[in-house]
Amino acid sequence: MPELRQEPLTRRWVIISTERAKRPQDFKPKPIESHTGDCVFCAGNEEKTPPEIWAYRSPGTGRDQPGWWVRTIPNKFPALGIEGEMNERVNGLHKTMNGIGAHEVIVETPKHQVEFFHHPVQQIEEIIRMWRDRYLDLRQDKRLKYIMVFKNEGPEAGASLEHAHSQLVALPLLPKAIEEEIEGLKMHLKATNRCLFCDMVYQEGEDGTRLVAESDTMLAFCPYASRFPFETWIVPKRHEPDFGLISENEVHDLGTTLREVLVKFSMVLGSPPYNLLLHSTPVNVHIGVSYHWHIEILPRLTKTAGLEFGTDIFINPTPPEVAAESLRRYH
Ligand SMILES: [Zn+2]
Numbered sequence: 001m002p003e004l005r006q007e008p009l010t011r012r013w014v015i016i017s018t019e020r021a022k023r024p025q026d027f028k029p030k031p032i033e034s035h036t037g038d039c040v041f042c043a044g045n046e047e048k049t050p051p052e053i054w055a056y057r058s059p060g061t062g063r064d065q066p067g068w069w070v071r072t073i074p075n076k077f078p079a080l081g082i083e084g085e086m087n088e089r090v091n092g093l094h095k096t097m098n099g100i101g102a103h104e105v106i107v108e109t110p111k112h113q114v115e116f117f118h119h120p121v122q123q124i125e126e127i128i129r130m131w132r133d134r135y136l137d138l139r140q141d142k143r144l145k146y147i148m149v150f151k152n153e154g155p156e157a158g159a160s161l162e163h164a165h166s167q168l169v170a171l172p173l174l175p176k177a178i179e180e181e182i183e184g185l186k187m188h189l190k191a192t193n194r195c196l197f198c199d200m201v202y203q204e205g206e207d208g209t210r211l212v213a214e215s216d217t218m219l220a221f222c223p224y225a226s227r228f229p230f231e232t233w234i235v236p237k238r239h240e241p242d243f244g245l246i247s248e249n250e251v252h253d254l255g256t257t258l259r260e261v262l263v264k265f266s267m268v269l270g271s272p273p274y275n276l277l278l279h280s281t282p283v284n285v286h287i288g289v290s291y292h293w294h295i296e297i298l299p300r301l302t303k304t305a306g307l308e309f310g311t312d313i314f315i316n317p318t319p320p321e322v323a324a325e326s327l328r329r330y331h
């Protein structure tokens with residue numbers, strides 16, 4: 001059973017993974033697995049993965065059989081496990097709880113395909129619906145407080161299998177990064193009586209210098225204080241805390257906008273490694289402010305090093321205005 005330990009100084013939570021327990025010799029770099037024939041995510045190899053949680057599949061096809069087009073399975077090396085009690089405990093300075101939660105993999109296509117932007121828009125819409133369905137299902141577990149969908153693209157961004165997939169993690173606590181966003185939203189609400197994300201959408205839309213792409217319901221822009229070169233956020237124009245309540249129009253627009261941004265990345269940067277994070281309001285907990293769901297895409301073109309770790313201040317060599325301008329040029 002993995003353990004969640006809280007660092008008493010900064011109150012940051014760390015998952016101490018027991019399942020993955022690595023010895024010093026395990027840290028030698030390994031090449032990314034790219035064999036088409038024995039890829040465990042390809043259709044036909046269903047028995048090589050843990051049993052399916054949920055899949056969109058043709059009528060008449062059975063669980064863990066081919067016939068699916070988006071398939072969710074448990075992570076083979078889960079950071080957290082769904083069984084057991086939280087058993088929160090304190091020993092002197094040390095606060096610990098059992099690593100209760102979920103860690104799932106969403107296989108985005110039955111074909112061996114690597115790049116997200118190669119999916120047709122309808123397929124991206126189905127992937128977004130799967131993200132939503134898993135989010136709505138897992139939140140019924142009242143022990144869980146935060147659910148995040150994310151994607152690691154490329155080995156430099158943490159991917160270990162090249163077949164297109166995203167992941168979902170469900171946590172029994174509020175991560176510090178989300179507490180900080182909630183704090184920012186509360187301060188802005190107190191000062192202006194408005195939602196910070198709604199104001200961001202308005203200001204970036206009016207200003208236009210950091211705009212990357214726009215659809216009826218979505219705005220993509222490089223944030224004013226981007227941490228990473230070409231960092232891009234996609235924010236729905238409609239105020240909605242809860243990604244689980246995304247409308248069908250928004251599913252379509254998010255699919256189109258997400259694909260457009262990633263096509264632009266590939267044109268300008270040549271398919272860079274990136275991390276994609278989907279932030280939605282916490283579940284089963286009252287946060288005292290109305291959240292606004294959004295996506296953050298963080299290209300991994302620079303290394304996070306001493307300055308960033310020591311001060312949480314990032315050096316970004318590409319002004320977001322310059323990044324947005326070059327991304328806008330391709331459409
Ligand atoms: Zn494959």
Ligand SMILES: [Zn+2]
Pocket residue numbers: 195196197198199238239240291292
């Ligand atoms: Zn809002």
Ligand SMILES: [Zn+2]
Pocket residue numbers: 181279294296
């Ligand atoms: Zn966020």
